[in-house]
Amino acid sequence: xxxxxxxxxxxxxxxxxxxxxxxxxxxxxxxxxxxxxxxxxxxxxxxxxxxxxxxxxxxxxxxxxxxxxxxxxxxxxxxxxxxxxxxxxxxxxxxxxxxxxxxxxxxxxxxxxxxxxxxxxxxxxxxxxxxxxxxxxxxxxxxxxxxxxxxxxxxxxxxxxxxxxxxxxxxxxxxxxxxxxxxxxxxxxxxxxxxxxxxxxxxxxxxxxxxxxxxxxxxxxxxxxxxxxxxxxxx
Numbered sequence: 001x002x003x004x005x006x007x008x009x010x011x012x013x014x015x016x017x018x019x020x021x022x023x024x025x026x027x028x029x030x031x032x033x034x035x036x037x038x039x040x041x042x043x044x045x046x047x048x049x050x051x052x053x054x055x056x057x058x059x060x061x062x063x064x065x066x067x068x069x070x071x072x073x074x075x076x077x078x079x080x081x082x083x084x085x086x087x088x089x090x091x092x093x094x095x096x097x098x099x100x101x102x103x104x105x106x107x108x109x110x111x112x113x114x115x116x117x118x119x120x121x122x123x124x125x126x127x128x129x130x131x132x133x134x135x136x137x138x139x140x141x142x143x144x145x146x147x148x149x150x151x152x153x154x155x156x157x158x159x160x161x162x163x164x165x166x167x168x169x170x171x172x173x174x175x176x177x178x179x180x181x182x183x184x185x186x187x188x189x190x191x192x193x194x195x196x197x198x199x200x201x202x203x204x205x206x207x208x209x210x211x212x213x214x215x216x217x218x219x220x221x222x223x224x225x226x227x228x229x230x231x232x233x234x235x
Contacts, residue, residue: 003125003134004167008160010142015157018149034151038206048196054189063224071216104155109162116192122167126174187225194224
């Protein structure tokens, strides 16, 4: 859990710095900061998505399509957004300025949790105690927290809870994923590529190009590598 705790601390520290900086920036500058984060996120997403060259693009395509259908049926994005709305209501009832708590929590949670480092780093931390990958992710998330908090407000800090729950669960259950997501496997490549496509969706949201409803595609992170396993069993 060491890597996850470092990650949580980086998000909280980045949020604090972003809120302090954001209060001193005019609106147009905060928008440019968010645009810059969106552009960087887009490049990272494309780089990750191209991992499908190491496996079959059909696994990724199937994972995204089936994952989107499953996500719509389960209304995953609505449920995450609803949680953000409840957090916003609690902050408002406390007599504090809520800002965009719901939007900040939702966007930051997706950005910090859908990348492949979330899964791979957590597995490494759980199996070997090597948290280098999560430490690297912590640095990236810390800087992203600064940019998000400067533009969207302190609600970004609530995403630290999402990271703690999701990465912590993967770390504690790492033994279940070791053989499936081994280094260089087709299943890992499919997971990384599907995660990259979701990251691209987040970048489009940050850039205000299109709301792709990335939350409803989260099942793709399970379905894409599962398709690899299914095909290997059949063949």
